[in-house]
Amino acid sequence: MSNIQPEVVTTDRIVNERKETHFHQFWKEFRKKKPALISLFFILFLILIMIIGPSVVPYDPAKPDYNRVLESPTLEHFFGTDEFGRDILSRLAVGARLTLSVSISAVLLGAVFGTILGLVSGFFGKLLDRSIMRVCDVLFAFPDLILAIGIVAILGPGLRNVIIAVSFFSIPSFARIVRSATLETKEMLFVEATRSIGASNRRIIWKHIFPETVPTIIVYFTMKVGTAILAAASLSFLGLGAEPSSPDWGAMLSKSRDYIDSSFHLVFFPGLIIFLTVLAFNLLGDGLRDVLDPKTKD
């Protein structure tokens, strides 16, 4: 018995080392993609702001200061102040938590359900596959934002319903992408080998097919977050999303419209930060695709 123990440890180590080299390989390639690398750091910075933002902002984002209403950018207020004299930079920093968590959780929900549907559909095929794909067709028959607006019209405005609406239109696209990746993997020799030694369907799907689809999912996920931020901001802008008084980026833009003549900084900065964030997710997605999923590259 005593000589079994070390052997297990060794295998573990080998597996770990292999994983490490995978990551190193990935990193070596990814490092060369400068736009994607810069985007990654920008996104990490935003995530840091999401976590520590509320405790490091220079001004209370909710407290009005009627002596400093609608001030243009100054050294004290880099991005100026809004109609209640609140610091716009602080509001944007605190709002990052709202905007990003809404978009990321919506895509996460869409990815989880879409992936499960795609795996099941691709693996089992036949009637199950056809039914799932028909349901996707119906969801695809509605333009994304129109579907989201329709769902919010039914459920009522609010961030929770925005998450539901945005995840709803992400599901079918994840399902399709994972399904085609599954179909491809299913035909590979190692899957047949696993089946021939008697592995259960569940085991084949989760241990063998799912890991093969992960790179595709990661790439697609990153790109979809950008889309989701735009969709959530659009809904908030239309008055169907976040509370108008909350520091959500889309909601801030929506209110700023009334001051476009006199205080353009109210419009400019929230839009700029939405643009830069979406751009970062798109550039990161492009870079990840080139490294992880090279066959889809031009």
Place this chain on the structure above:
Amino acid sequence: MWQYILKRVLGLIPLLLVVSFVIFMFIHLIPGDAARLIAGKKATLEEVQAIRENLGLDKPLIEQYLLYLKDLLSGNLGYSIQSGAPVSKLIGERIMPTLGLTFMSIGWALVVGILLGVISAVFRNKWPDHLGMLTAVSGISLPNFWVGLVLIQLFSVQLGLLPTGGAEGWKSYLMPSFALGAGIMAMIARFMRSSLVNTMKQEYIRTGRAKGLGGNAIVFGHALKNSLIPVVTIAGLQFGFLLGGSVVVETVFSFPGLGRLLIDSIQMRDYPVVQAEILLFSLQFILVNLLVDIVYSFLNPKIRYQ
């Protein structure tokens, strides 16, 4: 060819039935009593009952759906709760401005997108390519309502050249169609580039080069035509993006189109109008996709026989 078109059109019938059912269910999915919600908090019981009967909500579900289908086929889209006017009339008033805006947007997006994509592909991995693709990825990442607001600030507030809103004269279409088309232009440019790069790798291009054709002759004489095929598909698929975007852009510019009507109706809880609009948007989307498939099969006969 005709056989293929017929097959595709007939294939749409089940989808149309399901979509119409989903949209029909729209009013029933509203949590709580839809009639009470529509009537408002101050409404009397009689008023709520009148709305319920008006909408046919007191009948069995399946009967309601069949009635809904019958009405749809005879062109009756119901009546607005706010104004009592037929929904088809409300939509009829708004459809031309939106169509004009949509076509202007997709028009400039196609021209500029294809041009940008071709330039990027021809100068692949050189600075015009990097610049072109940076423009494209920025275009995809821009919030269209922000683009609209920045344009208003620049051309209306600062320069006083263009009207901030409305749909009177061609000038009032310029900024909305720019804001609406930017994202599509960017996507077309990306697809045009990768499609052309792909085509340039094909055998017949090498043959062309071997027989001594110069770079431009190959790009414009042979490669461009073939690489336009996937771009047509993408342009069609992006149509849905355009429909969604029109809602936002029309709100920014107070543009009297369908998108604005949708948002106004949602805010006033005018559900019959909302319902009809969503139906119209998805119908347009389905039809454009059908059209794209047919054009695609026309350009690429292989598809027809699969």
